[in-house]
Amino acid sequence: MLSPRRWPITKLFSRNPVVRRSDRVEALAFCLAALLAVLAIPLAVSVEGGVHKARSAAIAEQARTIHAVEATAVDDASVIFSEGQNGALVTARWSYNAVPHRGTVNVDDTALNAGDQFTMWVDEQGQTTRKPLTPADAASGAIMTAAAFYLAVLAVSAVAVMGVRGLLDRHRRRGWDSALAELTGSDDGHSHRHW
Numbered sequence: 001m002l003s004p005r006r007w008p009i010t011k012l013f014s015r016n017p018v019v020r021r022s023d024r025v026e027a028l029a030f031c032l033a034a035l036l037a038v039l040a041i042p043l044a045v046s047v048e049g050g051v052h053k054a055r056s057a058a059i060a061e062q063a064r065t066i067h068a069v070e071a072t073a074v075d076d077a078s079v080i081f082s083e084g085q086n087g088a089l090v091t092a093r094w095s096y097n098a099v100p101h102r103g104t105v106n107v108d109d110t111a112l113n114a115g116d117q118f119t120m121w122v123d124e125q126g127q128t129t130r131k132p133l134t135p136a137d138a139a140s141g142a143i144m145t146a147a148a149f150y151l152a153v154l155a156v157s158a159v160a161v162m163g164v165r166g167l168l169d170r171h172r173r174r175g176w177d178s179a180l181a182e183l184t185g186s187d188d189g190h191s192h193r194h195w
Contacts, residue, residue, distance in 0.1 A: 022168040029164040033157035040153040048146035055138035062132035069094045071105065071120045077112040088112065096126030103128060 077088035088110040093102045105120055105128050112118060123129045 020172075022172055026165055026168050029161050033161045036157050037154055040150055043153075044146045044150040047149045048142045051145045052138055052142035055133060055141055056135070059133045059135065059138055065124050066121050066129055066132045067096065067123075068119050069096050069122050069126075070117055073112045073114055073116045073118065074102070075114050077107060077110055079110050092118075092120070094120065094122070094126075096122050099126055101126050 071092040071094035074091040074093055077090040079088045087106055087108045089104050090107050090112050091103070092105045093100065095101065101122075107118060107120070109118060121129050121131050
């Protein structure tokens with residue numbers, strides 16, 4: 001761990017003549033990145049709250065418009081082998097608001113056989129739909145969004161600091177080259193100010 005004398009912020013206010021202007025600029029970039037990382041914490045908490053509120057509203061809407069019904073498999077389930085999907089397809093019949101329905105349904109249980117009953121989700125018209133979100137889904141989604149936001153801020157800050165350091169390192173190398181050329185007399189009489 002760095003001792004307080006070696007913290008980047010001390011270079012900003014140091015009167016040491018060995019500390020170059022480029023060292024101060026680099027220290028300033030690091031301090032600004034650290035400040036941004038600290039300021040991003042309440043922003044990430046705010047993002048989490050906003051996402052959780054939006055998802056909670058979606059849950060309330062889904063509770064009003066999505067309903068569980070008991071369905072009966074008409075045939076055996078067929079396992080899905082396509083990329084990005086899992087489970088099985090089964091032809092089923094169900095009733096919603098006393099209206100009979102029949103269709104192909106995506107189910108998790110690959111062992112369903114003709115005549116088996118299972119729970120499925122339908123919309124206001126009785127058509128199949130996805131299972132509604134749960135409060136746990138809302139909480140985990142909000143936390144993941146906030147974490148992704150915070151990590152993005154950290155990544156942008158780190159890239160910015162590395163970019164500043166790279167530019168300053170180039171200036172420092174040029175300064176060393178100029179100083180060495182001046183020292184050895186190979187600068188053709190042109191001295192360059194270095195950082």
